[in-house]
Amino acid sequence: MDPLSTATIFLLFCLACLVFFVTRHKSSGTEKLPPGPFPLPIIGNLLQLYTLFPSFMELIPGPHHRLPKNFCRLQQFALDEINEHKSTFDPSAPQDVIDFFFIKMKEEGQNDNTEFSFDNLITTVVDLFAAGTETTSTTLRYGLLILMKYPQVQEKMQEEIDRVVGRTRSPCMADRGQMPYTDAIVHEIQRFIALIPMSLPHAVVKDTKFREYIIPKGTTIYPTLSSVLHDSTEFPNPNGFDPHHFLNKDGTFRKSNHFMPFSAGKRLCAGEGMARMELFLFWTTILQNFTLKPLMDPKTLDITPQFSSLGNVPKPYLLCALPR
Template identity: 55%
Template sequence: MELGESLLLLLVVCISASVLISAWSQMAQRQQLPPGPAPLPILGNLLELKAHDILKSFKEVSRGIAFANGERWRQLRRFTLSTLRNFGMGSRSIEERIQEEACFLVEEFRKTNGSPFDPTFFLSRSVSNIICSIVFGQRFDYKDKDFLTLLAKINENFVGMSATGGQLYEMFSWIMKFLPGPHQQLFRNLNDICDFVAERIKVNEASLDHDHPRDFIDCFLIQMEKESKNPSSEFHLKTMIMTVLNLFIAGTETVSSTLRFGFLILMKYPEVQAKVFQEIDDMIGRSRAPAVADRAQMPYTDAVIHEIQRFSDVIPMNLPHALTKATKFRGYTLPKGTEVFPLLTSVLRDPDSFSDPEKFNPGHFLDKEGSFKKNDAFMPFSAGKRICAGAGLARMELFIFLTSLLQNFTLTSPVDPKDLDLTPPVSGFANIPPTYQLCALPR
C-alpha cells in the first residue's frame, strides 16, 4: 500500500472514530434530557429544519441561538435600566419626545395626499428617532441619507436573521462563515452599523461633560472611567458598542414591525378601526395630542393594541439563554450551559388562554362589560428577569403612534380588504410583516 493510500485510510478511520465517539457521547448525554428527535453526529438536527418555516421546525426540535448570560448580563442590564429611567423611561420627558415624533410622522403621512405608499420606513424612522434621542442625544431628520442607509441595513438584517441563512449561521457559524451566500451581507451590514455607533462614541468622548451627561453613551463612558481599575468590570468599549447596538436595533425594528402589522390588520378589519376612531373622538377629540394617561380610559383601543401584539407575534422564538447551573425540570436534568429557548408563540397562540388564537379578535382582552381584562398568557416582551428592558418605552410608543395616526387618518388599502394576507412572508427569529401599500385619508 502506498503512503498516500495509507494516509487516506488513516484519515477515514479517524473521521469514523470521531463520528462514533460523537454519537456515543450524544446518546449518553441524552439519557437524562427531555424527549426529542435524536440528533445526527456533527449535523445535529439540521436536516429536520424546514427552510420555508424555521419557526415550525424549532417548535419541533427545540434548538436556538444565544445571547449574553451571567454576570455580564446582570451588570449591563442593571446599568441600562437605571440609565433609561434617569433619561425619563416612563416619565413625562420621554412621553413628550414620543408625542413630538408622532407629530412629525403625522405630517409625513399627510404629505402623501391619500396616495398609496409603503409605510415601512415611515414608521422605522419615527420609532428609531425615539431610541436615538436617548442613546445618541438627538433625533435625525427624515431625509438624512446616513440615517436612511442605517435603517435599511437594520431592516435587512432583521429580515435576514429570520431567513434560512441567518438561522443556519447562528447554529453552524463554524461552517457558514466560510461559505458564500446572502448571510455574508448580514455581517457586512453589522460592521457598518457598529462603525456608525463607534463614530458617535468618538464624538461624545471629545465633548464629554462628566457633570452633565447628555445621553446613554455619555453615561456609559463615565461608568467606564469609574470602573477602569476593576478587573471584573464589563464596561469596555466593545460592550458599549454592542449594548448600544442592541438598544438601537431592538428599539427600532420590534415596535415599527408591530405597527406595520397593526395597520395592515386595521385595514383588513375596518369595523375594528371604526370603533377605535369612536373611542379616540370620545376620549381625546381632535384638538390635543394623545397622552399615555388616556389609555386607561380607552379599553377598546387598549384591547386592540394588545391583540395586535399577540396576533403579530413579532418575536415568536424569544431570545435563548444558557443555563448557569444544572437544572432539574419535570424529572429530567438539563446540564449547565444548555441553551433554553422559551417560545413566546406557544403562549400567545395558546387555545387554553385565547378562545380563537389564530383569529384577530380584540375581545380576547375585553370582558362582558367591555372593560379591559388582563391575560397572564400575554407576554410579547417575555417574562421574569429577562423581560425586555424597553417594554415600558415600547408600550408608550405603540399607544401614542397608533392613536395619533388614527386621530388624523382613516387607513385604507388599494386592494379589497378581504384580499389582504396577514401571513408573515418570513417566520424565524422574527415574524416579518408582509409588504403592503396603504392610503392615509384625512378624517
C-alpha cells in the same frame, strides 16, 4: 431522487458546523466557542459563519449575503455616535448611556476582566438600537397592515378615540384606562403577530425541577412565546385576529397571564414599558388624524409574515392615509 436544494445544503452545513464546535469544545475544554448561546453557538450567529468560512458562504445564494454589510453599517453608525460623544463628553454632566459608559470605562481602566470595554460599548449601542427600535417599528408596521385588513375594527377604534380624546388634543397615556377597546387592539396585535416567537436564551441559575424533569444549573433554555400567545385554552381563536380576546363581556379590558410578547419573568424585555407606551400613542395618534386604506380589497390583504424564524416580519405593503 431529487437533488438537494440550496436551503437544505445550507442547513446541513450549519448542523455540521454546530456538531464540530460542540465536539471540539468538549474534547479540549480550553477552546473558545464562537459567540452564541452554549451549546448552540451557531444559532442566531450567522455572522460567525462568514468569518470562519467566507468562501463557502459566498457560494450559497440567498438574502443572507446582505447580513454582514448591514451589520457593518450598523456598527459604523454606533461608532460615529460614540466618537461624537467623545468630542463633547463632560464627566461632571453625563447626558446618556454612552457618557455613563465612558465613566465606567475610566473607573475600571486597570481591570483586565472588566466588561466596560470599547468593543462592548459598540455592542451595547448596537443592541440599544436593534432591540429598542426594530422591534417596535416592525410591530407598528404590522399593526397598520392589520388595521387595514379589518376596517370595522379600525372604525370602532376611531369612535372610541373621538369619544375619549376628541380631535383638539393629542392622546396621552392617561387616556388608556378609558379606552378598553383600543387597549384590547394593542394587546391583540402583539398577541396575533407574536413578533419574537422564541425568546432570547436564558441560563438556569440552579438545578430546577420542572414537572418530571430536572434542568441542570447552567442549561440554556429558550421560552417559546408563540405557544403561549396562541394557546387555544386561553384564546378561543388563537390563529385569528380578535380584539375580544382581551375584552370582558361588559366591554371592559380583560388582562391575561398568557400575554407575554416581551418574554416572562424577572428577565423580560427591559424596554417593555416604553414599547407599550409608544405603541398605544402612535396608533391612537395616527387613527385620530387618518383613516388607513389599502390599494386593494381589504379581504385580499395577506397578513401572514414574510419571514418567520427568530422574528415575524410583515410582507411589504402600500398604504393610503386619508386625513379625517
